[in-house]
Amino acid sequence: MNGIAIRKNGLTNFDIKVLGITFMLIDHIHEMFSAAGAPGWLDWFGRPVATIFMFLSVEGFTHTHDQKRYLLRLLIGFWIMGIGNIIVQHFFSVGHLGLINNIFSDLFVGVLTMYGFQTIANGHKQHRLGQTFAGVGIVLMPLIFGGLVLFLLSSTQLNLISKAIVLAVPTPITAENSFFLYLGPVMYLLRKDRRWQLLAIAAFALIATGFNFSQLLTQNTQWMMILAIIPLAMYNGQLGKSMKGFFYAFYPLHIWILYILASLLGVRA
Template identity: 70%
Template sequence: MLVETIRGKGLTNFDIKLLGITLMVIDHIHEMFALAGAPNWLDWFGRPVATIFMFLTVEGFTHTQNLRRYLARLLIGFWVMEIGNLIVQHFFSLGRFELINNIFCDLFLGVLTMFAIQLIVAGKRHHQISKIFIGVSIIVVPFILSGLFVVLMQSGLGREWSFLMLVVPTPLFAENSIFLYLGPVMYLCRKHRSWQMVSIAVAALLSTGFNFSSLLVNNTQWLMILAIIPLAFYNGQLGKSMKGFFYGFYPVHIWSLYILASLLGVRG
């Protein structure tokens, strides 16, 4: 009955978000309680999550009526998450386990890159060199800053300049690193759902490093390909909004699981 309903009506933006956060909670239960015996296969559920939310940012960017506000929400989410992680770890501990979760970094850089692509396309169409230059700069600068942070850390100045890493999102310190740019790739393919699905499959293949002997053991990231299943049923409809809930749920559930694990004596 459920499968028939999905086939008939498809999944709304809201439905896919609900699925995404459900899978995310399962994944983070494994992350926080793996040392307490949480089975490794729980990690499999989380592999499609980042891809799902990258796809949804493409939809958000394409349909937003206020891009500045959209980018501001993601950037503020990044700041809140970074500061919150530090505060939580100041009062609670899982031993050597460090709380570094911050998907807002990936999503902000992804949407910012989509904006850069939009500028470059508009600049080429209207022969405006300034727009092309700004667009290219927006894409390149985060990589330059990543390199700068690496140099500072290697020079022993990382601690003095670490505050920059808390306020400036860079791909090097993003959860998904270079794979965050799957979002902009899906944006380029936004008029062709099948090509978006192909891009996910290609990213999943690349994530294996072409080492197929350790799949499901040492490397499960390729399971991101499972994101294709719900996204193939996306009907393009928004559904319920509940924007504040989804923005708030991410940090709250991570901090809650971390604190619970700490109180139960889990140690890394």
């Protein structure tokens, strides 16, 4: 397959991933080089990206043969990205621009919540009250840790253990998309009807406007997540090529490379 092939039967999982990382690359070029004159409209390309990958995480969780291993891959990705961000910023700088990108956090919390919902459903179906409560605990776990992280961040000084907790535990508080990451679990609950999934995206996009429609192309562009509806409506449910390792590696590597390049070129945000 060469590039994105839009056929009568729609886009495969692979096609949508390629589209997602292409838009992501454009968005991060803007992030790293905006101080050097990269136009603001490049940021628009990135607005649907998180939504696209949240949808794909629903597909991944639903069809994987090992859900716990899938969760572990996301968690390891989160740790690698976090450690890599620290190392890159130790040797390079782009003015006051910090490396806080880590979508693995959003995806891990989202998929963990899906796992919790699944556990609740199985417990209810099998009339196992303990399993149902375990599912509720799984769903609440990121929120509980989020409260702990918020408490630690409000402290005047962070000791080594506190810093380790903040950096090692994915929570909605520290996630890139904050509580918007729960769009993923919502799409999981609506996975049997694509139309309802797309309506959920539209609803989250409306919330993202803050119901302030005067600054939609300037200060607030997050509502453009609604554009994810276009490729997702074309999704045909087929996997296509896999290249799993490439997509996992592309995210951190392209961010680090762009940041290092901006630093070497003397960009100062």
